[in-house]
Amino acid sequence: MNHxxxxxxxxxxxxxxxxxxxxxxxxxxxxxxxDKILLQQGLKTPHMxxxxxxxxxxxxxxxxxxxxxxxxxxxxxxxGVIAMMSPIAFQPLDEVLSRVFEQGRDPFFLLLDRVTxxxxxxxxxxxxxxAGVDAVIVPSRGSARIxxxxxxxxxxxxxxxPVCRSNNLKxxxxxxxxxxxxxxxxTEKGDFPLFDAPMKGPMLxxxxxxxxxISHEYLKRADYQVIIPMFGKTASLNVSVATALVLYEVxxxxxxxxx
Numbered sequence: 001m002n003h004x005x006x007x008x009x010x011x012x013x014x015x016x017x018x019x020x021x022x023x024x025x026x027x028x029x030x031x032x033x034x035d036k037i038l039l040q041q042g043l044k045t046p047h048m049x050x051x052x053x054x055x056x057x058x059x060x061x062x063x064x065x066x067x068x069x070x071x072x073x074x075x076x077x078x079x080g081v082i083a084m085m086s087p088i089a090f091q092p093l094d095e096v097l098s099r100v101f102e103q104g105r106d107p108f109f110l111l112l113d114r115v116t117x118x119x120x121x122x123x124x125x126x127x128x129x130x131a132g133v134d135a136v137i138v139p140s141r142g143s144a145r146i147x148x149x150x151x152x153x154x155x156x157x158x159x160x161x162p163v164c165r166s167n168n169l170k171x172x173x174x175x176x177x178x179x180x181x182x183x184x185x186x187t188e189k190g191d192f193p194l195f196d197a198p199m200k201g202p203m204l205x206x207x208x209x210x211x212x213x214i215s216h217e218y219l220k221r222a223d224y225q226v227i228i229p230m231f232g233k234t235a236s237l238n239v240s241v242a243t244a245l246v247l248y249e250v251x252x253x254x255x256x257x258x259x
Contacts, residue, residue, distance in 0.1 A: 016085045019078040021047050027083060028054040033090055033165075035145055037062045040070055040080030051081070059167050061141050086146050093164040093172065096135045097179060106202045107181060108250065111137040113169065113218055114209035115239055118144045122153025123240040124207075129157035131247040137164045137172060173221045176204050183222045186246050187213050188236060190227030194246065197226045199253045207243050 018024050018034070025047060027034065037055055041064050045051075055062050070078050100107045110133045115121050121144035128136055144150060151158050166172040177183060181202040186194070206222065208214030219225065228237060228245055237245075 017074065018083040018085060019074055019076045019081070021045055021051065021079045021081045024081045024083045025051055025054070027085075028058065028060075031058075032083075033058060033086070034060055034083035035086040035147065036060070036084045038070060038073075038082045038084070039064050040067050040078075041065065043080040045080070059140055084145070084147070087148060087151050088146055088158050088163055090165045091135070091162040093135065093137065093166070093175075096162050096164060097176075100134050105134075107176075107179075107204075108133050108202075109135050109137060109176065109181065109204045110243070110247065111169065111173070111204060111206045111218075112143065113206060113214050114139065114142045115207065116142065116144050117210065117239075118147070118149045119153045120144070120210070120238065120240045121146070122150040122155075122158070124243045125150070125154040125161060125163075126157040127240070127244045127247060129154075129161040131244075131251055133161065133247065135162040135164050137166055137169075139169055140165045140167050169215075170217055170221070173204070173206075173218055177221065182224070184224045184226055184246070184250070185214050185219055185222035186228065186242060187219060187225050188227060189213070189219070190225040192224050192226045194226045194228050194249055197224050197249075199224075199250045200257050203250055205243075205246055205250065207239055207246070210239055 018027055024037065028051070037060055039062055067080070070080065070082055073082055097107055110128050112121070112124065115124065125136055146158065146163065173183060179202070181204045183204045183206060184197065184199060185206040187208065206214055206218060226246070228242055
């Protein structure tokens with residue numbers, strides 16, 4: 001028998017928005033990780049201090065916006081607070097890494113530095129899942145919103161590949177290097193033609209934003225800075241296409257090494 005009346009508020013569906021100060025507080029107290037929280041400008045409520053503290057502790061991106069923006073998003077009584085829920089559950093990187101090592105495999109990770117275009121992000125995750133990447137790592141801030149559009153463009157792949165959020169990419173790269181991963185950065189400033197670069201063993205591939213590539217502080221941590229050979233007049237490839245080339249070149253070399 002299907003009971004439609006619940007004593008407790010229902011668990012938010014993936015991709016939902018949660019409205020109102022108490023439902024959002026409840027979600028945060030239960031360790032839900034919204035993608036983003038929108039707070040109304042000049043909002044004063046006795047629970048504001050706890051809300052801000054929980055947002056800070058979980059390092060969730062929060063944005064202060066005019067009331068009109070919140071009104072446009074919903075007709076419900078939002079009380080000045082809306083949490084955008086992600087359709088996927090983020091996974092801790094150390095757990096994913098341990099799992100891969102326990103399975104006796106070489107970890108194969110992809111790190112995206114500020115890829116903000118939702119369609120590019122979805123397409124990259126689709127390729128990464130097809131190429132057997134173990135996890136996609138994104139910064140907590142300054143990355144594409146992982147909502148319904150990203151899910152759609154990924155053709156559902158986002159439900160099948162772990163996504164790990166990092167509050168500090170520098171520390172994440174150092175942690176993976178110390179765990180034995182070789183770091184390959186794809187950049188127009190690279191000195192290693194992609195097809196000549198030695199790529200084997202545990203691997204972290206780094207790709208950067210459409211505008212300015214990979215940040216210098218991450219780039220200098222790379223073991224190899226590879227460049228994709230270009231023969232035409234166009235200056236660069238779309239980041240999703242470039243990522244596909246690099247991931248499949250890693251796979252090709254893995255296959256070759258196993259022969």
